[in-house]
Amino acid sequence: MTDPLLDVRNLRVAYPSAHGYSDALRGISFTLGREKLGIVGESGSGKSTAGRAIMRLLPPKARVSADALRLSDVDLLTASEAQMRDIRGGRVAMILQDPRYALNPLKTVGAQIMESYRIHTRAGRAEARDRTLAMLEDVHIRDPRRVVDLYPHELSGGMGQRVMIAMMLIASPELVIADEPTSALDVTVRGQILEILNERVEAQGAGLILISHDLPLVSDFCDRVLVMYGGQVMEELAARDLSQATHPYTVSLHASLPPLDHAVDELIVPEYDPSWLTEIRK
């Protein structure tokens, strides 16, 4: 087997709290090739923390440790800040949840995408602008010449998220971490955005980590899925097997989804077993 794109072994993150440190991630491990990996779990399970830890974008007071955290040839734990800047956006990109907050309100769409490109290439303004227009076309924006000069508040949610994808993928990263990329969007445009994301990731041959709480979406979209709870990986399985999962937590997550074929008055709240967290995992 060739070296994986991303190798995470026993990643732990802790934040200082009133009583020493409290754990956000309690040792998660996974590897990723050029494939689509879903990370699911409820709020607070550590999904986003894992994504940000890989990019080393956690607040400075977070304590991060791991047996290994490697992006093919680079050790992300010991990389210098300058190396990390090349990696961020250049080799690993991150799509954030809500374009209304994740785009700088004072800069035009074009300026923000061009900035991404010019950080990682030696391109001049004109070339960067051409690439930006091409990239906007790639994310299926119909009128790139008009959109390029718009400000974020003039975009709809779906357009904003396309701009976000263009901005993060313009420097051709090898790995894309999409942190709830559709949760803030209208249901009607979610499919389109995922479609576009998928198209770009495949065209560029990148690996993708899709962080989501939406089980059906992840099982449709991804190759493999990690189910997280309480800062640990509960189980890892092929996405198409998600509905046949055997771990009690995954089963109860499934059970909490509203059924489409009959009406219910009350949704099932998953029940937790503290032994899940003390279980020793390989």
Place this chain on the structure above:
Amino acid sequence: MGGQVFRTVVSVSVTILGLLALTFFIGRLLPLDPVLAILGDDASQEAYDRMVVKLGLDKPLWEQFVTYVWNSLQFDFGTSLTSGRPVAEDILRVFPATLELATVAMILGTGLGIPLGVVAAANRDTWIDQVVRVVSLIGYSAPIFWLGLLGLTVFYAALGWVGPPGRIDIVFQYDLEVRTGLYLVDSAMAGRWDIFADVFSRIVLPASILAYGAMAYISRMTRSFMLEQLSQEYIIAAQAKGASRQSVIWRHAFPNIAVQLVTVVALSYAFLLEGAVLTETVFAWPGFGRYLTTALLRADMNAVLGCTMIVGLIFITLNLLSDVFYRVFDPRTR
């Protein structure tokens, strides 16, 4: 756009009218007899009655108000009791001194306060942040007259680094051709660098002391505005693109606080223009603050009301300017 201009004009007019009404009624409600203030306590009844007619106090209140508004709009605030000259003329004479002092102080205070606040926010909870906070806390809490006296004792009397109190050496007083009333500008325009050096050595200390207070305020506000912006999602996005720390701070976060910052700077400038009474007193500075205080103590109502109008107008103007800046700068308000 036209609608906005119209709305602004209306709101400014209403504010000015409100200000006029307020000063007018304060003038009537105070238990001060303007006639006695002019004539003295032992004036004859005949003289008193003549003065009432001369001042228009025999007319109905609304007519007095209309006259007051009409005159005020032409900057005619009547005659000052103490100087015997028109109040407007007096203000024109003392205001440049304050304007010059406040402007130098603002340039210093803003030039230091903003970078300090940004640096403190960017290094939150480190020793840099603590130092900035302590320095600005001292600026907040130290009484200004005490700082002034201390400054004079150390930097003028002991070290001789700065000039004595007063705006200008008496030798130069009648030598300088006053055009703008700002001595630094006037002396530079006349090419009299000896006068410029004298004026400069005198303004440095009072301006620095005023600047310290302004800097404390501005750096604290800058710090909290920056902390708010640095916790926004678009900052994470900029970092995720690979932008450098400097670029994230100065090119992404900082422009987003500019609008709020302009309001803060404009307000502190307005406060300084209102006249720093204590500083002007300690430094024998013939400015607006001292004029206003003297007028208050002598119950010189025309002068007080005239000054109040001017202060009000300064606040309205600066607010208006920061509003205009807001619209130009923030694409969301266009």
